[in-house]
Amino acid sequence: MKIKKIIALAICITVAGSLLISCRGGNGGGIIQESPVTQPGETSYPINTDRTLTYWVDLQGSISANYKSITDTPLGKELENETGIKVQYIHPPAGQSDVDFNLMIASGNLPDIIEIKWITRYTGGPEKAIAENIIIPLNDVFKNYAPNMTKYMEANPNVERAVKTDSGKYFAFPFVRGDDILLTSYGPVVRKDWLDELNLPLPETISDWHAMLTAFKVQKGATAPFAVSKDQGTFFILANGLFSGAYGLKKEFFIDDGQVKYGAYLPEYKELLATLQKWYSEDLIDKGIGTTDGKAMDSYVLNGRTGAFACYPGSTLSKYVPAFEAQDLNAELLPVQFPVKNRGDAVKYTSMVHPVDASNQFTAITAKSQNVELAARFLDYGYTEKGNMLYNFGVEGESYNIIDGYPKMSYFVMNHPEGWSVSQAWSAYARATYSGPFEQRREYIEQYWMLPGQKEAFTAWNSSEAVNHILPPVSISEGESAQFSSIINNVKTYVDEYSLKVLLGTESLDNFDAYITQLKSFGIEDAIKMQQNAYDRYMNR
Amino acid sequence: MTMDMNTRTEKRGISLGSRAKHTWTLIKNEKSLYIMIIPVLLYYIIFCYIPMGGAIISFKHFSPAQGLWNSPWVGFQWFEEFFRSPYFARTFTNTLRISLATILFGFPAPILFALLINELHGTKFKRIVQTLSYMPHFVSLVVTCGMVIEFTRYNGVITQVLGIFGFPQKTMLQEPNLFMPVYVISGIWQEVGWGSIIYLSALVGIDQQLYEAARIDGAGRIRQTINITLPCLLPTIIIMLILRIGGLMNVGFEKIILLYNDAVMSKADVISSYVYRKGLLEANWSYSTAVGLFNGLINCILLISANTITRKFADTKLW
Numbered sequence A: 001m002k003i004k005k006i007i008a009l010a011i012c013i014t015v016a017g018s019l020l021i022s023c024r025g026g027n028g029g030g031i032i033q034e035s036p037v038t039q040p041g042e043t044s045y046p047i048n049t050d051r052t053l054t055y056w057v058d059l060q061g062s063i064s065a066n067y068k069s070i071t072d073t074p075l076g077k078e079l080e081n082e083t084g085i086k087v088q089y090i091h092p093p094a095g096q097s098d099v100d101f102n103l104m105i106a107s108g109n110l111p112d113i114i115e116i117k118w119i120t121r122y123t124g125g126p127e128k129a130i131a132e133n134i135i136i137p138l139n140d141v142f143k144n145y146a147p148n149m150t151k152y153m154e155a156n157p158n159v160e161r162a163v164k165t166d167s168g169k170y171f172a173f174p175f176v177r178g179d180d181i182l183l184t185s186y187g188p189v190v191r192k193d194w195l196d197e198l199n200l201p202l203p204e205t206i207s208d209w210h211a212m213l214t215a216f217k218v219q220k221g222a223t224a225p226f227a228v229s230k231d232q233g234t235f236f237i238l239a240n241g242l243f244s245g246a247y248g249l250k251k252e253f254f255i256d257d258g259q260v261k262y263g264a265y266l267p268e269y270k271e272l273l274a275t276l277q278k279w280y281s282e283d284l285i286d287k288g289i290g291t292t293d294g295k296a297m298d299s300y301v302l303n304g305r306t307g308a309f310a311c312y313p314g315s316t317l318s319k320y321v322p323a324f325e326a327q328d329l330n331a332e333l334l335p336v337q338f339p340v341k342n343r344g345d346a347v348k349y350t351s352m353v354h355p356v357d358a359s360n361q362f363t364a365i366t367a368k369s370q371n372v373e374l375a376a377r378f379l380d381y382g383y384t385e386k387g388n389m390l391y392n393f394g395v396e397g398e399s400y401n402i403i404d405g406y407p408k409m410s411y412f413v414m415n416h417p418e419g420w421s422v423s424q425a426w427s428a429y430a431r432a433t434y435s436g437p438f439e440q441r442r443e444y445i446e447q448y449w450m451l452p453g454q455k456e457a458f459t460a461w462n463s464s465e466a467v468n469h470i471l472p473p474v475s476i477s478e479g480e481s482a483q484f485s486s487i488i489n490n491v492k493t494y495v496d497e498y499s500l501k502v503l504l505g506t507e508s509l510d511n512f513d514a515y516i517t518q519l520k521s522f523g524i525e526d527a528i529k530m531q532q533n534a535y536d537r538y539m540n541r
Numbered sequence B: 001m002t003m004d005m006n007t008r009t010e011k012r013g014i015s016l017g018s019r020a021k022h023t024w025t026l027i028k029n030e031k032s033l034y035i036m037i038i039p040v041l042l043y044y045i046i047f048c049y050i051p052m053g054g055a056i057i058s059f060k061h062f063s064p065a066q067g068l069w070n071s072p073w074v075g076f077q078w079f080e081e082f083f084r085s086p087y088f089a090r091t092f093t094n095t096l097r098i099s100l101a102t103i104l105f106g107f108p109a110p111i112l113f114a115l116l117i118n119e120l121h122g123t124k125f126k127r128i129v130q131t132l133s134y135m136p137h138f139v140s141l142v143v144t145c146g147m148v149i150e151f152t153r154y155n156g157v158i159t160q161v162l163g164i165f166g167f168p169q170k171t172m173l174q175e176p177n178l179f180m181p182v183y184v185i186s187g188i189w190q191e192v193g194w195g196s197i198i199y200l201s202a203l204v205g206i207d208q209q210l211y212e213a214a215r216i217d218g219a220g221r222i223r224q225t226i227n228i229t230l231p232c233l234l235p236t237i238i239i240m241l242i243l244r245i246g247g248l249m250n251v252g253f254e255k256i257i258l259l260y261n262d263a264v265m266s267k268a269d270v271i272s273s274y275v276y277r278k279g280l281l282e283a284n285w286s287y288s289t290a291v292g293l294f295n296g297l298i299n300c301i302l303l304i305s306a307n308t309i310t311r312k313f314a315d316t317k318l319w
Helices: A003-028 A074-083 A097-108 A123-131 A141-144 A146-156 A157-163 A192-197 A208-222 A270-281 A294-302 A314-325 A374-384 A385-393 A422-429 A441-446 A481-504 A510-521 A524-539 B004-010 B016-029 B031-059 B077-084 B086-106 B108-119 B123-138 B141-153 B157-164 B174-203 B208-216 B221-246 B253-259 B269-281 B285-313
Strands: A052-057 A086-090 A113-116 A187-191 A254-257 A259-262 A309-310 A331-337 A362-366 A400-403 A406-409
Touching: A003 A309, A052 A374, A074 A086, A074 A374, A074 A385, A074 A422, A097 A113, A097 B269, A113 A374, A123 A362, A123 A481, A141 A146, A141 A374, A146 A157, A146 A374, A187 A192, A192 A208, A192 A331, A208 A270, A208 A309, A208 B077, A254 A524, A259 A524, A270 A481, A294 A309, A294 A314, A309 A314, A314 A331, A314 A422, A331 B174, A362 A374, A362 A481, A374 A385, A385 A406, A385 A441, A406 A441, A422 A441, A481 A510, A481 A524, A510 A524, B016 B031, B031 B077, B031 B285, B077 B086, B077 B285, B086 B108, B086 B174, B086 B221, B086 B269, B108 B123, B108 B221, B123 B174, B141 B157, B141 B174, B141 B253, B174 B221, B174 B253, B208 B221, B221 B285, B253 B269
Parallel strands: A052 A086, A052 A113
Antiparallel strands: A113 A362, A187 A309, A187 A331, A254 A259, A400 A406
């Protein structure tokens, strides 16, 4: 009931808002762009303007720990200095991003710029968002006001392909991972010191993992030998190829030989679940797996109850390694390869993403914006050489210095005097640690993953074949998108529920056929076909 | 509440004009009372009645870009889709089950608690017990649910204590059949003290002479409770019960989504949490409004029938 009220209220606001807008349109004969700030095609920063842009984007926890808004950070101030453009950032309350975004869209009250995962978050994707008059196509905008972005796309055709819809409309300024080593940032980590103590080799296969977890349980007394937090979904690991890779799949969509497949709909998924169910029944997997959140995870790892888990080393290991050191434990965390079925098999499925992945943030200009040109010029700055350095490393002389041509982060950032973590200090000055309208650089990860256990991730998770199995940022056609998202929402909910129940043993694997039938009746095959068509269209762009 | 006087001077056969005049005099006489009610009326109009108009989108294919009026009509499409979906039966029965259990166990709890408190004699002790029992009510739901999740894990304090009596050391919130007990019991713990306030105030209003007379007749404590206290509390209890039944299909989504996970979804997912997921997370506005409207309709029917029934049998009613 409460929700209904909120929705209804939101709609009332929409109506009131649209009335106002139509009145204004009637009086002024439409909204007229003010004369351009500079001539089309070129930009000389700083731009002289007294207008302020509004910019909706999530506020990272690493920033909100110290600042209320990006505007207040050194980065926000430097951007204003450099571009001459004032930006008022609008941040949704922490954890309320989705709700806030949906209500904003429904209210029709949009800022100039919205940065979000447009491909996955907006039902129907960018094509639909343009058709529904939420954001504008940027073809002319790029041509006229974004010379640097245009140049950047010319030099990087794979980026150009990813920021346009199937019908050839550019929709956003992208976040681009500019180097291969930035593409794989999530994977399995184990307690190396326990392995050494127990005389075990680094695990390569599923049976190695089984032996290792059993040894952790029996000989090290680990009560949750393998644990995973539910914060991103308990089966986030399977969607990223951990364990599932050994069975030749990823839980959700992936590419195999040009074919789109949905992992949880494959017969091999049954074997995968059988393995996990067996591990759980042998107490090798956390007994609280359904309720374990990030905090519970931390206490598992730091109290030696867990010997293997999956993580983003940047944020996670920078928490664990110092905590272990402080306790003076000789704990050593080491990233290991994604397990395979037979020794010597090549690793094919990892957490590797596309440089302009569908899960990336894209920065779009809204149809309500009256400052299209200014917004474009502001965003275009991220693709200049200077802007790229600012977004990645911050302010030269403060947060970084060029040493032998290498942007070296300053002592101030790496050892903040007030005890801020590296990610807090870094994200105050730059956005390399998360996302934004720019190309992320290799030097970021080289300096961000500095701790023992972080550096090893590069080689441990590296796989030459993973790139063949990742789904590029495709978009479902506009007419099919509503149906597609309805199918996929039903499927995902059902798959997660079934998988967890099987793992816990409350649901039998004998019902796997019924499970497949249920997925079929949700329309999974139609969804796979739509995704296949989208993939084919993408490859032909 | 101030309308009693309407009937006092009302006469048959007076013309419409004089009746309006009469009403106006009444209003004028009680000016300050009517002025005081304005903010409340406004509140209900602005926040409850006007937004109801938004329910119209449950019959449309609402898209924010087209707006409320221009979105195309689709009739009962969303309702049909909901009734056909595998989630209909599940969320419907779960809502009923959880709600009935909450009423069955959660409703008598504050009454019993109030009776017990009433029997306490040391004023200081009484006050301490009361204050302590209110406390959980003032703690944020997010915090209490966090505590519940921690305490009921396989190594949590509640599971361990129960383990002494042979209870299996399992994470309770992973067992579909344990979800409802955890939900109901934690609800009682959080609200029992707060819910007892209304009964305690009703207890204060009972004529002490009744007890005196009963004592002289030789009635013990329990007799007094059964023959005096409970009958005097009955009107309050019935009004509270009618209100509760009207909200039968209202299981708040906040606590559900804070407690549930994929493992117990089959027994925990209720209509309101489903509306929340469909509407606010998946932006399926029309569909979730349709589900919400359906839920509201059932509530309305339940409230009216509960009122009719009690009016017939107990002569206590809301209207």
